[in-house]
Amino acid sequence: MGINKTEKQVLLDVQHLKKYFEVGKNQTLKAVDDVTLQIFKGETLGLVGESGCGKSTFGRTVIHLYEPTSGTVTFDGMKVDKRMSRKQAHELTGRMQMIFQDPYASLNPRRKIMDIVGEGLDAHGLAKNRKDKEEQVVRLLETVGLQAEHADRFPHEFSGGQRQRVGIARALAVNPDFIVCDEPISALDVSIQAQVVNLLEELQEKRGLTYLFIAHDLSMVKHISDRIGVMYLGYLVELADSEELFNNPVHPYTKALLSAIPIPEPEIEKNRRRIMLEGTLPSPINLGNECKFASRCPYCADRCKSAQPPLKEIKPGHFVACSRFC
């Protein structure tokens, strides 16, 4: 956790971001549907929610791998959209990077680690010559806990954890300020997960990095996140400081997610009440205007069926989108 809470500076400002996909005749899939949030310099913002709720699409849109359907993304004062000049877009690819869930799928199997990690150095003209590039790649590998001899190997010669370290080295090569970590530990053995989280925390500390850390479940983001956002069907339903979210969850969906986390103390675990949500996750295609959570909410009232409640600050820094608080 990297941020000194007294000096919050906004690095990424996301306003009413929407990303829709046309998926068939007159069918619109609202993958991200009106998300507003800020990410502060040096912090880790955890983003959680079930599979398909739009976490990756959100991450990809903020770093401009996708053009938003509407809404704005502003990075360090710079508007991130298709009107950027080539120079600005190039600068942004250096400052914003992404680490992926499946490091094997995201690393070209036919290229050696030297080329995979060195690619960004070439693209951004960061190496003076071949020798300088090699030295920088070796330094990057050492930074992520690998060794010089690994540069000469192919991705399949590594374990999952090592491959994720290569993915991290590749992201670091261009010296970014901001990294979208898209479920970087979900595919790893539990014993390896903590090592990768520790590495990411150490790098954040040393390099002043800012993270958007995406995960399926709250237990994975608890320790690394300063704040946590909970997404449901493309919408942010709750956002708060990590501790506050765990101690005082407000949205019924957040409560359900929290109740699913096993408690390591057997006596307490025995009495843990798991909140089972009714129904299944609705399809994000052709959704109406009702609250996105209406079909599964135990408190659903008539007013919830006419409009999506906005995200409202119910106490300093704690936001929730639920008509019981609007």
Ligand SMILES: Nc1ncnc2c1ncn2[C@@H]1O[C@H](COP(=O)(O)OP(=O)(O)OP(=O)(O)O)[C@@H](O)[C@H]1O
């Ligand atoms: N390029 C695309 N074209 C059409 N639909 C897409 C595209 N990318 C994502 N989707 C759809 O958008 C929705 C959100 O997908 P997304 O991958 O962002 O979810 P996620 O929260 O990252 O899920 P997971 O936890 O499984 O990674 C899903 O219904 C998905 O099928």
Ligand SMILES: [Mg+2]
């Ligand atoms: Mg995803």
